[in-house]
Amino acid sequence: MASKLLAPFIAVGICAGIFVATACGSANTSSFDEPDATGPSDDDAMPSSSGFLGKPDGPPQPACEGLECKIVDCGGGPKTTISGTVFAPNKLDPLYNVILYVPNGDLQPFPSGVTCDKCGAITSGSPIVTALSGSDGKFTLDNVPAGDNIPIVMQVGRWRRKVVIPHVTQCADNALDAEQTRLPRNKTEGDIPLIALATSPYDPEECILRKIGIDDSEFRASTSRTTPAPPSRASARPRSSRRRRRSSSSCSSISPRASRRMTRRRSRLP
Numbered sequence: 001m002a003s004k005l006l007a008p009f010i011a012v013g014i015c016a017g018i019f020v021a022t023a024c025g026s027a028n029t030s031s032f033d034e035p036d037a038t039g040p041s042d043d044d045a046m047p048s049s050s051g052f053l054g055k056p057d058g059p060p061q062p063a064c065e066g067l068e069c070k071i072v073d074c075g076g077g078p079k080t081t082i083s084g085t086v087f088a089p090n091k092l093d094p095l096y097n098v099i100l101y102v103p104n105g106d107l108q109p110f111p112s113g114v115t116c117d118k119c120g121a122i123t124s125g126s127p128i129v130t131a132l133s134g135s136d137g138k139f140t141l142d143n144v145p146a147g148d149n150i151p152i153v154m155q156v157g158r159w160r161r162k163v164v165i166p167h168v169t170q171c172a173d174n175a176l177d178a179e180q181t182r183l184p185r186n187k188t189e190g191d192i193p194l195i196a197l198a199t200s201p202y203d204p205e206e207c208i209l210r211k212i213g214i215d216d217s218e219f220r221a222s223t224s225r226t227t228p229a230p231p232s233r234a235s236a237r238p239r240s241s242r243r244r245r246r247s248s249s250s251c252s253s254i255s256p257r258a259s260r261r262m263t264r265r266r267s268r269l270p
Contacts, residue, residue, distance in 0.1 A: 065104065066104045066105070067102065067104050067128055067145040067150070068104060068128060068145070069145075070145035070146055070147045070150075071128070071143060071144070071145050071146070072146050072170040072171060074170070074171040077171055078171055078172060078173070079142050079143055079171065080142075080143060080144050080145075080146050080168065080169075080170050080171055080172065080174075081140055081141060081142050081143075081144065081172075081173045081174065082102075082140070082141040082144050082150075082152060082165070082168065082173075082174045082176065083138070083139065083140045083141070083173055083174070083175050083176070084138070084139065084175060084176035084177070084178075084180065084181040085133070085136070085137040085138050085139070085178070085181060086098045086100070086133045086137045086139060086154055086181050086182075086183070087137065087178050087181060087182040087183070088182065088183055088212045088213055089182055089183050089184065089185040089212060089213025089214060090182075090211065090212050090213030091178040091179065091182050091213070092213075093212060094133075094136055094137025094138075095133060095137050095156065095183070096133055096134060096135045096136070096137060097132060097133065097156065098132070098133040098137075098139075098154055098155065098156040099122065099130060099131075099132055099154075099155050099156065100130065100131050100132070100133065100139050100141060100152060100153065100154050100155075101122065101125065101127035101128070101129060101130040101131070101141075101152070101153050101155075102127060102128045102129050102141065102144050102145060102150065102151065102152055102153075103124075103125030103126060103127055103128075103151055103153055103162070104125070104126040104127065104128050105124070105125055105126035106124070106125070107124050107125050107153065107160070107162060108124035108125075109191075110158055110160075110191060117157060117158070122155070125153060127153075128144070128145065129141050129142060129143055129144055140173075144168060144174075145168065146168050146169065146170035146171075147167070147168060147170075148166065148167050148168075149164050149165070149166065150164070150165045150167075150168045151163070151164050151165075152164075152165060152176075154181065154183065156183075157193060158191055158192075158193035159183050159184070159190070159191065159192060159193065160184075160190050160191040161182075161183055161184045161189055161190030161191070162190065163180050163181075165180070182213070183213075185213050185214060185215045185218075186214070186215040186217055186218055187218070192214070192218060195209070197209070197219075206219065
């Protein structure tokens with residue numbers, strides 16, 4: 001009984017659907033079968049990967065700047081790379097976690113005074129590519145600019161040195177030697193942090209800095225140091241007058257026997 005009552009409504013719905021479909025089809029038939037004689041307008045252009053043809057999406061892409069224009073697309077072949085090992089100033093001790101980069105701007109001086117610097121933080125230079133040296137001091141910079149006079153910067157903390165590579169061959173690895181990848185020996189070669197040093201007849205700390213390659217010209221006495229009052233005769237020790245401050249020439253002459261003797265003396269100190 002219910003199906004007999006719904007039958008007229010179903011028939012009316014089917015007829016209405018056929019009428020609407022016919023009307024929609026007839027309204028758009030002329031727009032596809034009869035193209036405009038004046039040709040398609042700019043608004044009817046087919047979309048491309050960069051937007052509509054003749055109308056790219058967004059503002060135009062900026063041109064390359066500085067050394068960015070010297071980066072070469074090597075396709076599927078080898079990349080243009082710079083590789084080497086970062087050393088201490090003595091060119092003997094490899095250093096890890098040193099950041100290396102190709103700058104695209106000027107290096108700014110470090111701020112004066114004590115600051116809280118993060119390891120691996122770049123203060124200036126607008127780097128194009130960066131890399132960190134590994135546990136063995138080795139590094140590789142990928143997709144570097146090719147050509148003549150390409151700069152490279154090595155930085156760890158406030159140690160920083162900039163060297164200029166005479167020529168970088170494109171789509172090949174450019175290996176650097178130890179002289180090019182060592183940290184600076186003096187301030188004429190780069191930046192060296194200020195280091196406070198206390199000397200004693202037992203621990204030759206000044207010898208450690210000399211052995212890693214820092215020039216003697218970087219050592220100087222503190223200007224704020226005050227001269228202590230001379231000890232009284234009663235408190236003076238007889239052997240203290242025979243002790244002499246270790247000179248720079250004696251840093252390399254400390255024998256293992258003398259080192260063991262100084263260790264035993266430290267163990268007897270209260």
